[in-house]
Amino acid sequence: MGSMKIDLSSGRLLGLTQAEIDRRIALARGTMVELGLDALLVIDVARDGYRRWLTGVSGPERQSEGGVIVSSEGPILSVMGGRLIDEGDRNEKPVGAAIRGGDSFFEGIRESQGFDAADILEMTGRSAGLRIGVVHGDAMRADLLDYLRDRIPGLEMSDATLALAEAKAVKSPEELGFARRAARMHRRVLESASTAIREGALEREIANDLRHAAYKLGCGGPDRAASAVLKLVSNRDGGDEEPGEPIYPGRRVSAGDRVSVRMSAVGESDFYSALGRCWVLGEPLPETRRLWALAVAAQDFAASLLVPGETIAEVAARTNEFLTANGCERDEGAFIHGIGYVPDESPRLHDASEDMRLRPGMVLAVEPEIRAGKLDPFCCADVFFLTEDGARRLEPCPRELIVL
Amino acid sequence: MEYFDGMRMVDRFEQVQCFSAGELERRWAAVRGVMREQGVDLLLILEGDWEGYSQWLIGTKDASYIIVPPEGEITAVRGHCLPEKGTSAADKALRRERLASGRSLVPIHPGVRYVECLDAEDLLAHFKSGARRRIGFIHLETMRASTRDFLKGVFPGAEYVDITLAIDPVKATKSPEELRLIRNAIVLHEKVMAALPSIIRPGRTIQEINNDTAYLAHQLGSGGGVCLLFALQFGKDEAGPITTHSQIVDYPERRVERGDRVFMLLESNGIGGHFTAMGRNFILGEPSAETRRYWDLALKMQDFAAGMLRPGTCVKEIFDANIRYIESLGHKTNMQNYLHSLGYVFGERPYLHDPSETIPLRENMVYLNHPHVRIDRGGDTGRVAYDDLYAIDTYLVTPEGGKRQNAVPRELIIIE
Numbered sequence: 001m002g003s004m005k006i007d008l009s010s011g012r013l014l015g016l017t018q019a020e021i022d023r024r025i026a027l028a029r030g031t032m033v034e035l036g037l038d039a040l041l042v043i044d045v046a047r048d049g050y051r052r053w054l055t056g057v058s059g060p061e062r063q064s065e066g067g068v069i070v071s072s073e074g075p076i077l078s079v080m081g082g083r084l085i086d087e088g089d090r091n092e093k094p095v096g097a098a099i100r101g102g103d104s105f106f107e108g109i110r111e112s113q114g115f116d117a118a119d120i121l122e123m124t125g126r127s128a129g130l131r132i133g134v135v136h137g138d139a140m141r142a143d144l145l146d147y148l149r150d151r152i153p154g155l156e157m158s159d160a161t162l163a164l165a166e167a168k169a170v171k172s173p174e175e176l177g178f179a180r181r182a183a184r185m186h187r188r189v190l191e192s193a194s195t196a197i198r199e200g201a202l203e204r205e206i207a208n209d210l211r212h213a214a215y216k217l218g219c220g221g222p223d224r225a226a227s228a229v230l231k232l233v234s235n236r237d238g239g240d241e242e243p244g245e246p247i248y249p250g251r252r253v254s255a256g257d258r259v260s261v262r263m264s265a266v267g268e269s270d271f272y273s274a275l276g277r278c279w280v281l282g283e284p285l286p287e288t289r290r291l292w293a294l295a296v297a298a299q300d301f302a303a304s305l306l307v308p309g310e311t312i313a314e315v316a317a318r319t320n321e322f323l324t325a326n327g328c329e330r331d332e333g334a335f336i337h338g339i340g341y342v343p344d345e346s347p348r349l350h351d352a353s354e355d356m357r358l359r360p361g362m363v364l365a366v367e368p369e370i371r372a373g374k375l376d377p378f379c380c381a382d383v384f385f386l387t388e389d390g391a392r393r394l395e396p397c398p399r400e401l402i403v404l
Numbered sequence: 405m406e407y408f409d410g411m412r413m414v415d416r417f418e419q420v421q422c423f424s425a426g427e428l429e430r431r432w433a434a435v436r437g438v439m440r441e442q443g444v445d446l447l448l449i450l451e452g453d454w455e456g457y458s459q460w461l462i463g464t465k466d467a468s469y470i471i472v473p474p475e476g477e478i479t480a481v482r483g484h485c486l487p488e489k490g491t492s493a494a495d496k497a498l499r500r501e502r503l504a505s506g507r508s509l510v511p512i513h514p515g516v517r518y519v520e521c522l523d524a525e526d527l528l529a530h531f532k533s534g535a536r537r538r539i540g541f542i543h544l545e546t547m548r549a550s551t552r553d554f555l556k557g558v559f560p561g562a563e564y565v566d567i568t569l570a571i572d573p574v575k576a577t578k579s580p581e582e583l584r585l586i587r588n589a590i591v592l593h594e595k596v597m598a599a600l601p602s603i604i605r606p607g608r609t610i611q612e613i614n615n616d617t618a619y620l621a622h623q624l625g626s627g628g629g630v631c632l633l634f635a636l637q638f639g640k641d642e643a644g645p646i647t648t649h650s651q652i653v654d655y656p657e658r659r660v661e662r663g664d665r666v667f668m669l670l671e672s673n674g675i676g677g678h679f680t681a682m683g684r685n686f687i688l689g690e691p692s693a694e695t696r697r698y699w700d701l702a703l704k705m706q707d708f709a710a711g712m713l714r715p716g717t718c719v720k721e722i723f724d725a726n727i728r729y730i731e732s733l734g735h736k737t738n739m740q741n742y743l744h745s746l747g748y749v750f751g752e753r754p755y756l757h758d759p760s761e762t763i764p765l766r767e768n769m770v771y772l773n774h775p776h777v778r779i780d781r782g783g784d785t786g787r788v789a790y791d792d793l794y795a796i797d798t799y800l801v802t803p804e805g806g807k808r809q810n811a812v813p814r815e816l817i818i819i820e
Binding site: 004009013082105139142145202204207208211212215216222223225244245250 | 454657
């Protein structure tokens with residue numbers, strides 16, 4: 001803990017090392033070599049947590065603004081705003097701000113308040129014919145595309161999204177440590193949940209208590225709903241799922257209720273984890289015990305298939321066969337996905353990354369839902385890491401149905 | 405609390421969906437009035453969550469596009485994808501976007517329809533064949549290249565015009581129903597502020613203080629988005645610039661001790677999601693004469709700005725005049741954006757240092773007002789971007805000038 005920092009803007013602990021930032025930049029450069037690129041341009045940088053992954057810090061992100069540019073050598077460039085800079089306004093200070101620019105928390109990273117084509121050419125040491133790999137090209141702003149095409153003669157652009165996602169998905173020992181400590185934080189939060197889930201409490205009060213517990217353990221950020229994502233549903237045990245949103249002030253928990261909680265919160269060094277369990281206030285119905293056991297079995301089944309060389313699409317398909325064979329509906333959600341700087345990163349179901357081959361070192365959330373009849377779903381959620389021999393749970397949190 | 409009775413929760417427990425059908429229709433009519441003034445045949449809102457346009461018009465930030473025709477249904481488009489219908493790629497993209505949002509677009513009014521992606525037929529249905537096509541946008545600058553190509557195919561030769569600045573003052577002028585929600589948020593802030601002397605104690609870390617403050621505000625009804633509930637500045641003024649919230653410092657943290665000044669910001673929403681703000685300085689012990697002097701100067705600047713918060717004035721005029729005022733008192737200010745409207749997000753236009761800064765204010769706009777007086781240390785210490793002292797309050801724009809909306813005394817709050 002000696003070199004640990006705290007980001008006062010979010011309250012999060014930062015343990016990321018310079019060596020880890022250097023490793024990631026080297027990975028990005030390896031991807032460039034594989035694809036024959038002169039530079040990588042990452043836009044929509046909050047998606048998949050790329051700003052944090054490449055620079056170690058976040059920016060005041062507006063989805064359409066900012067980016068990160070990586071060339072084959074020299075510092076990488078972290079673009080914080082949406083300006084398109086030309087020769088005449090390069091030295092123009094950002095309007096209304098007296099904040100010093102150009103400093104980064106880590107070495108090897110420069111910051112700028114906009115995109116500067118001349119700077120990009122200088123970074124690559126070329127004057128024309130640049131080959132840029134774009135990550136998240138689907139989000140490319142029209143004005144940025146025109147600007148780059150106008151000012152970089154012979155520009156060629158290609159999609160590097162999947163290639164970089166594959167490199168990022170395999171976690172380093174340092175990242176695995178962050179993931180493990182985030183998983184432990186979730187275990188502690190849910191261990192404290194038995195005091196939050198109580199007769200007479202509103203769902204929103206329980207949610208606030210769980211988030212407060214997470215914040216005391218290292219979670220942080222000004223948007224509690226995003227920093228500690230919660231799915232929390234209470235219902236009469238054995239009762240039908242209630243359609244629509246409840247009426248203000250929300251549902252109040254009472255004896256005989258079942259409460260399902262799935263939390264995905266950010267922990268040390270901005271790593272997310274996930275954990276989902278089920279509480280019953282009183283003696284559970286036999287059917288509730290059966291369905292919870294099935295939720296655990298479905299998770300075990302899916303996890304047993306997560307081995308190097310497989311894909312999550314294949315694993316999900318076979319898990320759905322398991323669910324239907326046990327009389328449940330198919331789970332059409334994204335119940336297996338990577339997790340790291342965002343609660344849901346590649347590989348994930350229902351996009352191109354679902355066919356990414358699994359490799360040792362990947363960290364995946366596994367959270368299939370058991371839907372039976374009109375009951376609200378049962379979900380046992382945990383985070384696993386992949387080894388040569390298969391998937392292991394990061395934190396051995398008990399998986400029994402919790403009876404209060 | 406009877407106003408909230410019968411209202412629907414948002415995402416079960418995150419917020420409360422607070423507006424009457426009549427209020428939504430008022431907003432739509434106001435936007436359509438601007439469309440007529442600007443001569444646009446259709447309005448497309450891009451990145452509508454930024455500055456709260458989506459929240460204001462359809463009650464949620466989870467829409468990638470909003471289509472507002474001159475009359476008839478408003479369309480909320482969930483995803484960015486522009487797939488060819490009926491293909492497996494389209495099905496997959498739609499499912500992905502549904503999952504990525506993690507939330508459902510909950511119907512709030514029969515006048516809003518919900519679709520998965522932009523559709524050429526939907527857009528063309530609003531025009532007669534061969535009609536002139538002038539399309540208005542909010543946030544035109546954020547248009548994606550793929551969206552531009554798509555629209556070019558649908559509306560070849562159409563004229564695009566950004567009408568964001570024309571809509572901003574309309575959105576920022578609050579209705580009686582909106583003012584009621586803001587009142588609720590003000591009361592919430594007053595309660596939290598009153599509790600802070602029991603939270604700020606020697607021996608505690610700033611993170612502990614911040615966490616307890618946010619917890620309390622959320623218990624009372626804040627939440628569902630970014631809420632700024634933390635210490636903006638803390639430390640001992642006499643020792644040089646005090647620590648600000650934007651810094652990264654060593655862990656474990658220094659603990660608050662006697663002699664510290666802790667400047668707490670409460671810039672959050674209340675039940676229903678409307679934002680307001682308040683900020684006060686807490687002194688653990690007796691404030692120094694210098695701290696008292698700068699506080700008095702900060703209040704003078706705040707009063708000066710408040711006196712100008714009248715219909716017809718613009719925030720740039722207030723900012724420029726306030727510079728002259730504080731300099732006449734022998735002090736300097738900083739460049740922060742200290743005058744901005746409050747709505748479904750904590751910063752909405754018109755505001756300083758932006759093209760909207762010359763828009764004339766209107767009666768019943770609600771403004772944050774926190775001018776800064778720079779602490780004179782004989783030169784730039786190089787240690788913090790801003791070294792200053794200020795008060796933060798929310799004001800209603802009236803013909804008589806800005807009326808402060810909270811009842812918290814504007815005093816240094818001394819914690820013995």
